[in-house]
Amino acid sequence: MVLQILISGLLLGGIYALMGLGLSLTLGVMRIVNLAHGVFYALGSFVIYSFVVQAKINSFLALFFTFIIIFFLGIVIERILLKPVRESEMNVMIVTFALAIFAEQCIRLGWGVMYRSTPPFFRGELKIGQLFLDYQRMLAFGIGMAIIVGLVIALKKTKLGKATRMVQQNYEMAMLLGINVNFVSMLVYGLGVGLAALAGCLLAPLYLIFPAMGWTPLLMSFAIVILGGMGSIMGTVIGGFLFGLTTLLTSYYISSGMVNVVPFLAMIITLIIRPGGFFGKEIF
Amino acid sequence: MAILKVSNLTKSFKGLTAVSNLHFNVEEGEVLGLMGPNGAGKTTVINLITGFLKPDSGTISWHNENIAGMKPHRIVHRGITRTFQQARVFPNISIFDNVIVGLSQSDQTRLFSAPDPKQRVLDILKFVEMKTKPSILAKDLPQDELRRLEIARAISSDPKLLLLDEPVSGLTPEESDSIADIITRLNKAGITLLIIEHVMRMLMKVSHRLVVMSSGTKLSEGTPEEVRKDPLVAEAYLGKEGEELA
Amino acid sequence: MMSKAEVKGRNPIRAVSVFLLLCFAAALPFLTQKQYLLHVIILANILATFALSWDFLAGFMGQLNLGHSMFFGIGAYAIGFITMAYQIPPILGLILGGLIAVFLSFIVGIPCLRLRGPYYAIATLAFSQVLFTLAMGLPKLTGSEEGITKIPKFIVSIKGNYYFSFFLLVAAVVALKFLFRSKFGKRLISLREDERLSEAAGIDTSAYKIIGAAMSAFLAGVVGAYNCYYHGNVTPDMLSISLTFSVVAVVVFGGIGTLYGAIPGAYVLTFLNEYLYFLMNYRLLIYALVIMLMLLYSSGGLLGLVRERLKVFENGNTQSK
Numbered sequence: 001m002v003l004q005i006l007i008s009g010l011l012l013g014g015i016y017a018l019m020g021l022g023l024s025l026t027l028g029v030m031r032i033v034n035l036a037h038g039v040f041y042a043l044g045s046f047v048i049y050s051f052v053v054q055a056k057i058n059s060f061l062a063l064f065f066t067f068i069i070i071f072f073l074g075i076v077i078e079r080i081l082l083k084p085v086r087e088s089e090m091n092v093m094i095v096t097f098a099l100a101i102f103a104e105q106c107i108r109l110g111w112g113v114m115y116r117s118t119p120p121f122f123r124g125e126l127k128i129g130q131l132f133l134d135y136q137r138m139l140a141f142g143i144g145m146a147i148i149v150g151l152v153i154a155l156k157k158t159k160l161g162k163a164t165r166m167v168q169q170n171y172e173m174a175m176l177l178g179i180n181v182n183f184v185s186m187l188v189y190g191l192g193v194g195l196a197a198l199a200g201c202l203l204a205p206l207y208l209i210f211p212a213m214g215w216t217p218l219l220m221s222f223a224i225v226i227l228g229g230m231g232s233i234m235g236t237v238i239g240g241f242l243f244g245l246t247t248l249l250t251s252y253y254i255s256s257g258m259v260n261v262v263p264f265l266a267m268i269i270t271l272i273i274r275p276g277g278f279f280g281k282e283i284f
Numbered sequence: 285m286a287i288l289k290v291s292n293l294t295k296s297f298k299g300l301t302a303v304s305n306l307h308f309n310v311e312e313g314e315v316l317g318l319m320g321p322n323g324a325g326k327t328t329v330i331n332l333i334t335g336f337l338k339p340d341s342g343t344i345s346w347h348n349e350n351i352a353g354m355k356p357h358r359i360v361h362r363g364i365t366r367t368f369q370q371a372r373v374f375p376n377i378s379i380f381d382n383v384i385v386g387l388s389q390s391d392q393t394r395l396f397s398a399p400d401p402k403q404r405v406l407d408i409l410k411f412v413e414m415k416t417k418p419s420i421l422a423k424d425l426p427q428d429e430l431r432r433l434e435i436a437r438a439i440s441s442d443p444k445l446l447l448l449d450e451p452v453s454g455l456t457p458e459e460s461d462s463i464a465d466i467i468t469r470l471n472k473a474g475i476t477l478l479i480i481e482h483v484m485r486m487l488m489k490v491s492h493r494l495v496v497m498s499s500g501t502k503l504s505e506g507t508p509e510e511v512r513k514d515p516l517v518a519e520a521y522l523g524k525e526g527e528e529l530a
Numbered sequence: 531m532m533s534k535a536e537v538k539g540r541n542p543i544r545a546v547s548v549f550l551l552l553c554f555a556a557a558l559p560f561l562t563q564k565q566y567l568l569h570v571i572i573l574a575n576i577l578a579t580f581a582l583s584w585d586f587l588a589g590f591m592g593q594l595n596l597g598h599s600m601f602f603g604i605g606a607y608a609i610g611f612i613t614m615a616y617q618i619p620p621i622l623g624l625i626l627g628g629l630i631a632v633f634l635s636f637i638v639g640i641p642c643l644r645l646r647g648p649y650y651a652i653a654t655l656a657f658s659q660v661l662f663t664l665a666m667g668l669p670k671l672t673g674s675e676e677g678i679t680k681i682p683k684f685i686v687s688i689k690g691n692y693y694f695s696f697f698l699l700v701a702a703v704v705a706l707k708f709l710f711r712s713k714f715g716k717r718l719i720s721l722r723e724d725e726r727l728s729e730a731a732g733i734d735t736s737a738y739k740i741i742g743a744a745m746s747a748f749l750a751g752v753v754g755a756y757n758c759y760y761h762g763n764v765t766p767d768m769l770s771i772s773l774t775f776s777v778v779a780v781v782v783f784g785g786i787g788t789l790y791g792a793i794p795g796a797y798v799l800t801f802l803n804e805y806l807y808f809l810m811n812y813r814l815l816i817y818a819l820v821i822m823l824m825l826l827y828s829s830g831g832l833l834g835l836v837r838e839r840l841k842v843f844e845n846g847n848t849q850s851k
Contacts, residue, residue: 089647215771226652261660268657272644
């Protein structure tokens with residue numbers, strides 16, 4: 001039983017890592033606190049729901065389309081909303097907070113308040129001895145990990161990836177070296193929220209979706225990034241796994257209603273003990 | 285009599301040593317100039333003395349109490365205040381309010397003894413020759429008024445030792461002389477001062493003694509004449525910036 | 531050349547208009563039969579008072595607390611729990627609500643002392659979500675979504691509540707005005723301006739942060755408790771992110787750090803919400819849109835815009851934009 005929980009926790013953690021990575025990008029490269037990160041997760045879930053349930057499009061295709069839509073939406077939002085307020089930390093937080101509320105209300109008006117469920121990409125499960133591993137979880141994990149690996153490679157090898165890392169390390173220096181930081185910011189925001197949406201798509205079949213579902217992923221993403229530390233992809237991934245485990249352990253041993261509480265407490269404790277996280281540097 | 289004794293003070297940041305085994309004393313009633321090329325560690329020393337940084341090792345003894353590592357506001361209550369390299373004030377509140385927030389509660393202040401706090405603030409502003417009306421917001425001030433306001437704020441808590449970090453940088457010679465005059469008057473009223481400055485003319489004029497730092501350690505020490513003649517000092521400066529000592 | 535009145539910071543035109551408004555407000559219940567209008571004004575007053583407590587923290591002290599509804603809500607739940615078991619005089623209830631919120635502010639504030647702006651915002655958001663989750667997830671204790679109902683009312687008549695809600699609001703405004711004129715209040719403001727400089731000026735920033743937050747929480751708790759008494763029930767949305775957002779919207783709309791801005795902000799938003807009930811569904815959407823537009827256009831809020839057009843409302847200190 002414990003093994004079941006552990007494995008499920010790790011599988012879930014892989015997706016959390018994806019979500020956390022998205023936040024790590026906007027936080028680290030753009031140096032903004034994107035309080036709307038969670039609502040993009042929610043949008044991802046709802047958009048793929050529409051594609052699969054209402055338009056009856058194949059799940060994998062829907063995944064792809066959803067990412068593209070959210071990616072471009074993110075870019076538009078960055079240009080219109082974020083670029084003007086970038087200098088003021090407080091204003092960015094208020095604007096993204098307002099954006100999150102706005103988008104949540106849009107979801108509520110567009111789809112209604114009913115809790116909905118999305119069908120899995122593949123039905124069925126694998127049985128190994130005492131363990132039940134359902135295909136959806138494994139698939140989600142697989143896709144999530146593939147994306148993370150792809151991202152790491154892109155950051156290390158491609159010109160754009162290197163430019164992004166340079167902007168993260170030293171904004172002024174990157175500008176002096178002729179890197180188009182505006183363009184990088186735009187892309188990074190689109191990518192960051194796109195990853196959140198992807199996580200939302202992959203997890204949609206596992207849980208019920210509802211308009212206010214974005215807040216927990218938001219706080220979870222922050223918790224992961226804070227725990228794992230800034231600039232450390234490994235730290236974020238490990239943080240993701242940790243929170244995946246914690247979520248499942250809480251859900252099983254305490255109650256599924258309390259799932260929110262334990263990760264948040266963990267984050268608060270981390271903030272108190274080591275604001276810099278356990279692996280990377282401090283965010284601010 | 286030495287009121288501040290810095291011994292064996294060391295501070296590094298991620299492998300870079302900013303201050304290394306620094307020793308010096310500040311004598312009661314003097315104006316001590318702290319000089320040295322850029323990067324010598326002077327501002328770090330002020331940060332260490334005033335509690336903004338914790339030393340890796342060493343002691344800072346103030347009236348026989350080791351204040352190293354204490355919180356800044358506690359050190360202020362013990363009688364040491366400072367200004368900053370870039371003039372730092374509370375921008376969105378008035379000049380008057382900038383001074384009153386730090387005003388000493390005590391009845392027995394040395395310098396400004398009007399019983400009414402409002403009057404005391406006005407006296408302080410007059411002492412630093414503040415020309416702007418007290419109700420004006422601090423962010424609208426020109427550079428020399430900002431420096432005056434900073435000094436006003438720093439003396440409002442009735443310090444025995446005042447640390448000034450580049451008080452005349454960015455000022456014209458006339459403004460500079462005016463600040464130098466304030467420093468002299470403060471000193472005559474009984475306040476001990478430690479001043480970091482690059483503008484040699486002013487520093488030489490107001491200081492009783494000088495301590496010269498280079499690469500985190502003390503290079504030389506003595507009266508302005510003695511330091512001027514010290515070949516090590518010339519080398520440190522000429523080697524790095526070619527700055528004149530006259 | 532500034533006139534003596536301007537130098538002293540007193541503005542006769544503003545004082546007179548406020549006085550006239552208050553007279554009108556006092557006379558209103560006798561001039562109209564519309565109970566609903568009075569009810570809406572009471573709601574506006576409650577929101578305005580709550581918004582003041584948030585502006586205290588965010589606008590004056592620079593602490594962007596995104597979980598502020600937890601102080602309001604815990605004051606309300608305190609009344610809910612206590613009145614289930616005991617009969618207590620309502621004034622005591624209000625004070626208890628405030629004190630419990632103060633206690634919460636210590637639990638939240640002390641760990642968060644070292645946290646810089648964004649960390650503090652996230653941590654407070656997290657704390658309030660924990661409380662919200664507890665309120666939803668412990669049905670035996672809190673009644674979950676339905677909350678606790680049938681709480682005996684404090685004042686039964688609408689007129690009584692009308693005057694009491696004004697009393698709370700005016701008392702809060704007066705208290706805050708005096709506070710921020712005092713040296714203690716100016717030290718709180720210095721925290722917002724430059725925390726390190728505050729330390730350098732001899733201010734114990736940790737102590738001031740805790741005490742300031744406690745004062746803000748007390749106000750929020752008292753008005754939260756009153757809100758519970760007025761409606762006769764307490765529900766989890768008194769702890770929700772939406773409620774926090776409502777006050778953020780009100781204050782940003784009226785102008786952060788202006789104190790008075792929260793009041794017209796609260797009135798405008800409450801009246802829009804109640805009277806344009808076909809917009810009820812779109813309420814938060816509109817607030818959010820307005821806030822985003824506001825921040826793109828001007829960061830002084832409504833009051834900032836008004837100030838620029840009508841210099842009459844300036845309080846004697848020249849404000850450059």
